[in-house]
Amino acid sequence: MALAGLAAVLGGCAGDQTGTILAPAAISVPTQAPLTTGRRVADEADHAKLVASFGGEYRAPATLRLLTEITDRLVRASERPEEPYAVTLLDSAVVNAFALPSGRLYVTRGLVALASDSSEVAAVLAHEIAHVTLRHATARTEMALRSQLVSRVVADVLNDPATGAQMESQSKVTLARFSRDQELEADAAGVKTLAGAGFDPFGAARFLTALNRTLALKTGTGSGAEPDMLATHPGTVERITLVTRAARRIGAPGLGVDERARFLAAIDGIAYGDNPGDGMVRGSRFLHPSLGIAFEVPDGIAIENTRNAVLGTTRDGSKRLLFDQVESSAGRSLEDVLKATWNDGIDAGTIENRIVGGRPAVFAVSKGKDWTFRLVAIRVGENTYRMIMAAKGSADPDAAFRRWVDSLSSLDPDEARALKPLHLRVVTASSGETAEQLATRMVAPDRALDRFLVLNGLDRGGAVKSGQGYKLIGE
Structure with missing residues (x-):
């Protein structure tokens, strides 16, 4: 897996989107440009593969029914009300949403769990609908194809590889900038549609604020980090500012409905976090009962468990990691395994055979133009795992990488049996009850109060309203 795979850790449209498959983004294409892509009925086989990559569909009839009703209301208020849409709820703890040009919308249960009311999840769906109506995916494909063609012509036909490489590099920056522009365009259009459908237009800002807070909670850092030049999404703080301004142009706070009580009733009992059978993240630890392994990542790296790998990143994206099987x-050397599963060149002089915790392992280094990769293939019983850490610029992640590798251990059977799936439970606050008191009822690995506040859109010190529903994490 090359840099592009690791760089996708925080990709996606709505959220912390690790392991994201598709992230709609693009630029406006001149009218004279030939179209090679366009809106079509999604191929069912591709849809099935996409759903499978996110753990399959999550079966929650009440939640899906509400998402479908919200989508229908938004479509009627959109610029293309005649176009069909279908929403799929994905069984993934990752906070993410995305759309296909065909009108298929995808929302993870992790995103639904983070939202506090119908207007917040409607804001996400309105954003994705805007990507479809504005033909962003098509435009990006067209521009990417054109950039590749120009670079290839300059490099191959005109026999100028240096200029071709320079143009390719410039086109990546240009595409990233236009992608960010289109995210902002979809935000603005989404707020307009949100209000047109009768929802509170300030729901978009509330959800993005919750997203920013949950990312900061995971990494233990401040919020509002700015994207680098190749980031395809704007900074969350920038997006919050834009959608708040757009909502204020429509009206003062209090306009539209949020349908909080109805939303909470529809999501009461949905799964929260990872499924123990697929491995679980507990703070900085990853535990996999079925495989019988566990490890701990360095401070400052937030990890997500996807269907095929564990992915991690620092808040600023300067350090990333990947763990997979x-x-x-039988009989194949770990060195061969490492070389066969890594697309980029490996420095032969860095290959090192070691024993880590009684297990055979092969270490290596791969250096790209902007990144340094530390890799290891390690055998645990009959299974072989790959651990990769990348650092941007001149930094070498060796020290943090070796600590991470050394933390790989067998999972204690008693600890494995104690791991149970978590769910969201909606409770009604009693008179005089505080956020601190409600937080003590949470099943949380750490920082229970902070997690309670983020889940329920409350600020520290904010009052809990008697008789109102609140989300708790429980077994």
């Missing part, structure tokens, strides 16, 4: 036939 690779196939290894």
Whole structure:
């Protein structure tokens, strides 16, 4: 897996989107440009593969029914009310949403769990609908194809590889900038549609604020980090400012409905976090009962468990990691496994055979133009795992990487049996009850109060309203 795979850790449209498959983004294409892509009925086989990559569909009839009703209201208020849409709820703890040009919308249960009312999840769906109506995915594909063509012509036909490489590099920056512009365009259009459908237009700002707070909670850092030049999404703080301004142009706070009580009733009992059978993240630890392994990542790196790998990143994206299982036939050396599963060149002089915790392992280094990669293939019983850490610029992640590798251990059977799936439970606050008191009822690995506040859109010190519903994490 090359840099592009690791760089996708925080990709996606709505959120902390690790392991994201598709992230609609693009630029406006001149009218004279030939179209090679366009709106079509989504291929069912591709849809099935996409859903499977996110853990399958999550079966929650009440939640899906509400999402469908919200989508229908938004479509009627959109610029293309005649176009069909279908929403799928994905069984993934990652906070994410995305759309296909065909009108298929995808929302993870992790995103639904983070939202506090119908207007917040409606804001996300309105944003994705805007990507479709504005033909962003098509435009990005067209521009990417054109950029590749120009670079290839300059490099191959005109026999100028240096200029071709320079143009390719410039086009990546240009595409990233236009992608950010289109995210902002979708935000603005989404707020307009949100209000047109009768929802509180300030729901968009509330959800993005919750997203920013949950990312900061994971990394233990401040919020509002700015994207680098190649980031495809704007900074969350910038987006919050834009959608708040757009909402204020429509009216003062209090306009539209949020349908909080109805939303909470529809999501009461949905799964929260990872499924123990697929491995679980507990703070900085990853535990996989089925495989019988566990490890701990360095401070400042937030990790997400996807269907095929554990992905991690620092808040600023300067350091990233990947953990996955690779196939290894009997008798095949770990060095061969590492070389066969890494697309980029490996520095032969850095290959090192070691024993880590009684397990055979092969270490190596791969250096790209902007990144340094530390890699290891390690055998645990009959399974072979790959651990990769990347650092941007001149930094070498060696020290943090070796601590991470050394933390790989067997999972204690008693600890494995104690791991149970978590769910959201909606409770009604009693008279005089405080956020601190409600937080003590949470099943949380750490910082229970902070997690309660983020889940319920409350500020520290904010009052809990008697008789109102609040989300708790429980077994």
